Each structure stands twice: as C-alpha cells, then as structure tokens.
Amino acid sequence: MSLSKPVTGSLLSAPTVLYMAVFFIVPSLILFAYSFWSAASYQVVPDFVLKNYLGSLTSPLFWKVTFNAISIGLWTATITLILAIPVAYYLVYVARSQTILYLILLTWFSSYLVRIYAWRTLLGTNGVLNTVLLQLGIIDHPVGAFLFSSFAVTITLVHIYLPFCILLVVASLSEIKRDLIDAARDLGTSSIGAFCKVIAPNAANGLIGAFMLTFILVAGDYVTPQMLGGSSGQTTGLLIADQFRKTGNWPLGAAQAFLMFLVSLAIYFALLTAGRMSGLVVHRPRKKKEA
Amino acid sequence: MLLRLVVWTILAFLVAPLIIIVLFSFHASASLSFPFTGFSLRWYQEIFGNTQLAGAVTKSLVIAFFTALVTLVLGASASLGWLRLDRVGRAVIEAMSVTPIALPGLFVGVSLLVLFAQAGIRLSTLTIVISHVVIALPILIVAMKARLALFDPSLEEAARDLGASQRQTFARVTLPLIAPTLISSAILAFAVSFDEFVVTSFVAGTETTLPMYIWSMMRRTVTPMVNAISTLVLLFSVAILLGAWLIGRLRRQSAISARAEP
Numbered sequence: 001m002s003l004s005k006p007v008t009g010s011l012l013s014a015p016t017v018l019y020m021a022v023f024f025i026v027p028s029l030i031l032f033a034y035s036f037w038s039a040a041s042y043q044v045v046p047d048f049v050l051k052n053y054l055g056s057l058t059s060p061l062f063w064k065v066t067f068n069a070i071s072i073g074l075w076t077a078t079i080t081l082i083l084a085i086p087v088a089y090y091l092v093y094v095a096r097s098q099t100i101l102y103l104i105l106l107t108w109f110s111s112y113l114v115r116i117y118a119w120r121t122l123l124g125t126n127g128v129l130n131t132v133l134l135q136l137g138i139i140d141h142p143v144g145a146f147l148f149s150s151f152a153v154t155i156t157l158v159h160i161y162l163p164f165c166i167l168l169v170v171a172s173l174s175e176i177k178r179d180l181i182d183a184a185r186d187l188g189t190s191s192i193g194a195f196c197k198v199i200a201p202n203a204a205n206g207l208i209g210a211f212m213l214t215f216i217l218v219a220g221d222y223v224t225p226q227m228l229g230g231s232s233g234q235t236t237g238l239l240i241a242d243q244f245r246k247t248g249n250w251p252l253g254a255a256q257a258f259l260m261f262l263v264s265l266a267i268y269f270a271l272l273t274a275g276r277m278s279g280l281v282v283h284r285p286r287k288k289k290e291a
Numbered sequence: 292m293l294l295r296l297v298v299w300t301i302l303a304f305l306v307a308p309l310i311i312i313v314l315f316s317f318h319a320s321a322s323l324s325f326p327f328t329g330f331s332l333r334w335y336q337e338i339f340g341n342t343q344l345a346g347a348v349t350k351s352l353v354i355a356f357f358t359a360l361v362t363l364v365l366g367a368s369a370s371l372g373w374l375r376l377d378r379v380g381r382a383v384i385e386a387m388s389v390t391p392i393a394l395p396g397l398f399v400g401v402s403l404l405v406l407f408a409q410a411g412i413r414l415s416t417l418t419i420v421i422s423h424v425v426i427a428l429p430i431l432i433v434a435m436k437a438r439l440a441l442f443d444p445s446l447e448e449a450a451r452d453l454g455a456s457q458r459q460t461f462a463r464v465t466l467p468l469i470a471p472t473l474i475s476s477a478i479l480a481f482a483v484s485f486d487e488f489v490v491t492s493f494v495a496g497t498e499t500t501l502p503m504y505i506w507s508m509m510r511r512t513v514t515p516m517v518n519a520i521s522t523l524v525l526l527f528s529v530a531i532l533l534g535a536w537l538i539g540r541l542r543r544q545s546a547i548s549a550r551a552e553p
Contacts, residue, residue, distance in 0.1 A: 009375030013384055016369035016428065020387040023425045027402035030409055083301050090298045100302065102532075107305045109528045111486050113505050114521040118308035121315070121513060126322065128311055162305060191294075213393055220395020223489060227509070237397050244401050244493060254405070257398055 035255035044250055052255030062239070062256065066263065069235035072150065073219030074267075076157040080165045080218075081211050083158070088169035089195070093178060108163035116227050119156040123147045123228075148230025156228055157218050165214045172206020173199065208275060216264050236260050309525060316518035334519035344520070347504035351485055354416060354500060358423040358484035363477040365424070366431040370469060373436070374444055388432040391425060396489030399425060404493040414496025422494045423487055427480035434479070438472040471538065478535040482528060 038047040056062045091100060122128050123146040130142040146152060176199060184194040200207070222237030229235075236256060243253025319329035338344060373384060391399060403422045407414060446468070450460040488502040495503060501524070508517050 005375045006377060006380065009372045009380060012372030013369045013376065013380065014372075016365045016372075016432070017383065017387060019365055019424070020391075020428070023403065023406070023421060024387065024391055024399070027406035028398075030405050031398075031402040034405055083304075086294060086297050087301055090294055094294065100298070103302055103306060105532060106529060107309065109482055109486075109532055110309055111502070111505075111521065111524050111528065113486075113488055113502055113509065114312060114524060115308065117505075117509050117517055117521060118312045120509075121518075122308055122311065124513070159305065159308065162301075216393060217395055220397050221489075222397060237395065240401065241397060241493075244404060250405065253401065257401060261398070 031254045032258060034251050035258055037251040039249045039251050052252045053259065055252065056256050056259055062236070062259075065234045065239050066236045066260070068225075068232070069219045069237060069260070070263065070267070072153055072157065072225065072235065073215045075150075076154050076161065076218045077211050077215040079154065079158050080162050080214050081169070081207065083162055084165040084169045084210065085207075087166050088173050089199075091166070091170050092173045093181065104163045104166055108167070112160065112223075115160055116156060116224055119152065119159065120147065120228060123152050123155075147228065148232070150229065150232050152228040153225050153233060156224050157221065160221075160224065161214050161218055164217075165210050168210035168213060169203075169207065172203045172210065175206070176202045204275060208271060212264075212268050212271065215267065219264065220260065312518050313522045313525065315515055316522040318515050318518075321514060334515045337516050338519050338523070343499075344501075344504060347499050347501045350416065350498060351501040354419050354423060355481045355484040357420045358427055359477045359481040361420065361424050362427045362431050362480040363473060365428055366435060366476065366480075367469070367473050369432060370435040370439055370473070371465065373439060374442060374447075384432065385436070388429040391429045392433065396426070396487075400490035400493035403490065407494065414494055414498075416498055418494045418496070419491055419498060419500065422490050423484040426487065426490060427483045430483060431473075431476040431480055434476045435469070435472055438469070442468060471540075474538050475535040478531055478538070482531045482535075485531075486524075486528070 033046075034044065035052055036048050036050070038045050038049050038051070087100070087104070095101075120127075124130070125142040125147070127146070129146060130139075133139045134142065180198050180202070181194050184198045185191070189197060219235075220237050222235055222241050225233035225235045226238050227233075237260075240253045240256050240260070243249050243256065314327070316334055317330045317332070318327065319331040319333070322328075369384060373381060376384070400422070403418075403425065406412075407418055412418060446464055447460055450464045451457075455463065486502060487500075488506065491500055491503060492506075499507075505517065505520060505524075508514075508520075
C-alpha cells in the first residue's frame, strides 16, 4: 500500500514545518506577548500593559536612536543598491567568466566580524587610510574623524551587505530577457536610457525588494554601529540588545523590537506607494504557470 | 568599458580590505599601518600557543557540524516533501523559510532567548545549535527550491512505472538528482553557523564560540594577532566554499553519467 502524493509530501515536510513553528513562530509570539508584560525587580510578570509601547513612543531617546537607525539604514541601502546595479548588470548581461561571481561569493562568506575589524583598522588614526593620505600630502595630520562616525558605519555596512544585495539584484535582472535591451538599443536608446526605460520598470519589484531587505538587515544591525559609530552609533538595535543583556527590561526590549518592525513595514509600504505613484512599479498580474 | 571600470572598482572596494587584513597578519611589528616593516610569522605562533582560542575553535567546529547535520536531514526531507506538495503546502514551507532571512539576527536571537527562558531551558551548546538551525535551514530551503524547480517529477513516475520499488526509485533516481545541491547547501549551513555572531551572543550563555572570542579580542585591542586569526578564518571560508563548489560539480557529473549508463 502506498500513500497518496500530498500525504507523503506533508509527512516529509512536517519535521521542518514543526521545527520552524517551535523555534521561530512560537518565539516570535512569546516575544509579542512579552511586549505587554511588565518587569519588576528583575522579574518578568505576565500582565497586559501598554506602558512598554507608550513609554518608548514618548521617550526622546527612543526616537533619536530610531531616527539614527533609519537614516543609517536608508543611506546604506541606497548606496548599496546603486553599487549593486552595475555589478549585477555586468554579471547578467556582459560577463563571460564566473570569476566576478566567485569573488562576490567569497566576500559574502568572509566573516562578518573580520570585515568590521578590517574597516576599524583601515580608518583608525594610525590606520592605512590616514597613513596613505599623509604620505600623498593630501592631509598634514591624521584625521581622527574617519573612525567613530556615521561615515565609518555606512562604509562598513555597505561593504558587509553589498555582496548579498548584488545577488538579489542578479536574481531580479535574470528574469529580463536580453532581447528587450537589444531592441531598445536598436531603436536608438542610450545604454543608460535602456536601463531606465526597459530594465528599471521590469525589475522594479525586485529592486525594491533588494533595497528593503538590505534596509531591514542594516537598520537592525547593531554590532557595526556599536563598534565603529562611537557616540553616533546608538541605534534602536543596540537599545534593544542592551535591554536583553545589561539593564534587563525584557518586556520593554520586546516592545521596541516590534516598534522597529512596524517602522520597517511602514517604510516598505511608503516606498511601494511612491513607486506606484511615480509609475515605476507597475502592478502586473502574475502569469499562471499551471498547465 | 566605463561599466567594466566601475565594476572592477566596486570589486576592489569589496576585496581590498580583506587583502590588507591578510597582509598585516604577517607584519613584523605590532603596528597596523604603512610603512610595512617586514614579514614575520610571530602572530601565527602566538595563536597556536593559545589554549582558550583552541577551545573556542573546537566549540565552533562542533556546533557547525551538528547544525549542518540537523539542517541537512530536515532540509532533505522538506525538499522531498516539496516535490509532492500542492501550491498551498509549498506556500506554507516558503513563508516559514523565507521570513527568518528577511529579519535581522537581533530579532531571531532575542525571541529564541525569550523562548528558552520561558521554557526553562538552560543556555548551552545545544541552544546554540538549535538557534543556528533556525538561520541555516531557510538558506538551505531557498537554495533547494531554485534547484528543485528544474526537477521533473515524471522521472520518479517513470521509474515506478518501470517496476522500481519506492526505495529503489529514491536511491537510484531522486537522491542522485538532489544530492549535489543538498550537500553543497549543508556545507553552506556549516559556514553560516561557523561565522554566526549576533544570534549566538544571545543564546550562548557562558559558552564561547570563535566569533565571540574574536569579538572580545577586537574590543580589547587592535593587534596583528586578530589579523592572523582573521586570515585563518578567511582561508577556512575559502576552503569551505571551494569544497561546496567541487562537491556540487563532481556529484552532478556522476549523477549525469549514472543516468547515461544503459
């Protein structure tokens, strides 16, 4: 006797679905419940209070660090996407060898902490950037402001998330046929014009997706700002992480995590609406693949 | 040609910091700036005498191994299930596997910490492995999905029609077709676990993994010893990537030649 296909399929997928339910969905729900609980003398008490949310929303510090996280996120995601597009374009339509792809994969898989450390040593007062600029005579004394600034944080985050963003953009460009671009070029459009008129509208959803994913990951990254941002490195992520480590108000941290999540969602929808209104994003019905 | 120049400049930006890290790991003096005062292996010698570091490396290797193993078993099973599911079932797996990738590690780490605290599970190597699987499994499923889109279920049906048992069909048809991707994805799971820092920092308790050791060193000082460790970690990632790529290639070739046999 053999089982029907969907039943076997469900049985085979069940362990994974169960695993993700127990260790991803349940924890997220508990965290959500926590955000309404209260903390008293290092004890978390089940409760239903809104003070974690209201307290955060009325705290100037929370808004300051959230604004900081969003601005770091938007700057980094913008620069990352601008850099990712030419590389992805080159990979999809021009490159014949795989060398570039392997270089990108290599940087993507090189350690996260190592890359933060690399920029820290590059940008320090005795770092490579300062010594090179001094020797070239461009500056006469070491610039201390390279490190512990938004500049340091942004350049490092771009370095960390660029490979990932390139791969996302490659995935969205791969769906556009070369013929479309050739046709546009044949009709006399410049290569930049072909990009704006043919590729961008067709890949818009994928590009916005890549931008948003980069934004969310960057805005939630608190290690880089902590290591390289100095006093400007306070972000919501660090605030949340500290709630779960130092001061220990877990419910407050949980509420702030969900507020951060809501802010990201709001930005996503704002971006999508802006895209639709400007006509860049066209809502197209999905092609049915079912035979 | 302008495009080419732009692309290579961006690649230089990606690769140069890593090269500089490697370069200064061989620096004879403790300074991390030019002018370069000569080559030496002293920082590597210091590493090999460090027992704390050796302990952290062993811990990370053990965690990465078990993460890859659990991810491989769960992921392989889910991929086989995926082939047999209808659209709704596939959507469920997709939603569960894609969402964690789109969330910052902070969110995953904090929610797992809350779960372990609420369930009264003591933080240990086990909780680290559990958490790493949550991150690695989605990556494996996304990689498998791209590969399985090319998989033709009629091959399995054909084998069954020709009289192969369910087990034979699995061993001779299904497994050879999905094995290369499965194994290379499991190796990637190993790499992800070996490098994971943010989630680990929440669920590690008193355990120290290699990234956590590097972090504590980075915070204390800037010494070429961190460069030497970083260089070895980089070499290890290159080796892992190369391994994943080679296995993917070899197995694919053997799968193709097995199919070509009469």
